[in-house]
Amino acid sequence: MNKLTITQPDDWHLHIRNGEMLKTVLPHTAQQFARAIIMPNLKPPVTSTQQALQYRNEILLALPSESDFKPLMTLYLTGSTTTQDVKQAAECEHIHAFKLYPAGATTNSDAGVADPKTIYPIFEAMQQFDIPLLIHGEVVDHDCDIFDRERVFIERTLSDIVRQFPDLRIVLEHVTTSDAVEFVKSTANNIAATITPQHLLYNRNAMLVGGIKPHYYCLPILKREQHRESLLEAAISGNPKFFLGTDSAPHQTGSKENACGCAGCFSAHAAIELYAEAFESAGALEKLEGFASFFGADFYRLPRNNRTITLTKEPWLVPDSYGQGEINITPLKAGEQLAWKLEAR
Numbered sequence: 001m002n003k004l005t006i007t008q009p010d011d012w013h014l015h016i017r018n019g020e021m022l023k024t025v026l027p028h029t030a031q032q033f034a035r036a037i038i039m040p041n042l043k044p045p046v047t048s049t050q051q052a053l054q055y056r057n058e059i060l061l062a063l064p065s066e067s068d069f070k071p072l073m074t075l076y077l078t079g080s081t082t083t084q085d086v087k088q089a090a091e092c093e094h095i096h097a098f099k100l101y102p103a104g105a106t107t108n109s110d111a112g113v114a115d116p117k118t119i120y121p122i123f124e125a126m127q128q129f130d131i132p133l134l135i136h137g138e139v140v141d142h143d144c145d146i147f148d149r150e151r152v153f154i155e156r157t158l159s160d161i162v163r164q165f166p167d168l169r170i171v172l173e174h175v176t177t178s179d180a181v182e183f184v185k186s187t188a189n190n191i192a193a194t195i196t197p198q199h200l201l202y203n204r205n206a207m208l209v210g211g212i213k214p215h216y217y218c219l220p221i222l223k224r225e226q227h228r229e230s231l232l233e234a235a236i237s238g239n240p241k242f243f244l245g246t247d248s249a250p251h252q253t254g255s256k257e258n259a260c261g262c263a264g265c266f267s268a269h270a271a272i273e274l275y276a277e278a279f280e281s282a283g284a285l286e287k288l289e290g291f292a293s294f295f296g297a298d299f300y301r302l303p304r305n306n307r308t309i310t311l312t313k314e315p316w317l318v319p320d321s322y323g324q325g326e327i328n329i330t331p332l333k334a335g336e337q338l339a340w341k342l343e344a345r
């Protein structure tokens with residue numbers, strides 16, 4: 001196969017920051033995706049409907065003039081989120097979910113929730129108003145090994161949330177383990193998961209063998225090969241519980257190539273091409289469209305997109321960096337070749 005035309009995809013998990021960084025990264029997403037779920041972990045976090053609408057305006061202003069890309073906004077859960085906040089968000093057409101960050105789990109999660117049990121009344125309200133809960137599923141206990149944090153979160157925290165709120169729509173974001181895949185498969189249809197390109201393409205050797213490679217460092221951290229294989233199997237399975245969410249998370253090159261480097265991979269420059277590479281490696285390109293363009297929209301109860309995009313088998317070289325002036329971002333596969341290219345690049 002040398003050409004692949006699919007319904008235009010959406011990105012169901014995206015970080016685009018604000019200010020100059022936003023202006024640099026947003027056009028990359030807008031040229032591929034029709035819509036994206038925008039993560040609220042700014043500094044300070046986006047915790048109210050009013051803040052989300054302001055952020056949405058900033059995004060719309062940063063879009064290339066011809067673009068009709070739609071940012072789908074989310075709110076950041078804190079210990080101070082109220083049921084009134086939930087009601088207001090659920091009634092706003094631009095807000096599509098709440099995001100739970102266990103406090104300290106990842107970039108800009110300090111304002112998150114230390115113990116999710118303390119906000120069960122808020123989950124109750126989310127269930128009642130039928131607005132999805134998006135979860136960064138890792139425990140933060142200092143005695144829990146970083147490679148076990150997702151599995152332990154599922155055992156200790158997520159299973160109980162799913163039990164207590166059987167009608168709450170939940171997305172376990174950026175799953176990285178076979179434990180997560182099995183858990184999601186075993187639950188009802190209101191529980192889904194996003195999968196990133198890096199977790200489909202790489203295992204932890206990419207990050208640690210032959211020198212430490214900070215541009216592969218993201219959270220949840222890359223796992224061993226057996227987990228990558230089960231993620232790929234889930235992605236190509238046609239099971240609508242698994243859909244595309246890049247978790248593209250830009251940081252300045254200097255903040256990643258650092259004695260204490262930030263977590264996050266920037267993949268928006270080539271997101272759909274990276275997924276195409278992963279699906280092709282499994283001989284399952286025909287399964288890309290459901291994963292990238294149908295299942296997420298169905299889960300969020302939004303219409304599927306009408307337009308199409310075309311990928312061509314045409315190698316191209318990923319630049320060493322993106323951005324100008326103050327901004328310098330090292331993308332995933334910097335300086336390497338990609339096999340697929342989005343037409344009109």
Ligand code: NCD
Binds near residue numbers: 041108217220264
């Ligand atoms: C994300 C970021 O940089 O905002 N980083 C990451 O490694 N994925 C936060 C997140 O989604 O965990």
Ligand code: ZN
Binds near residue numbers: 013014015039247249
């Ligand atoms: Zn993320």
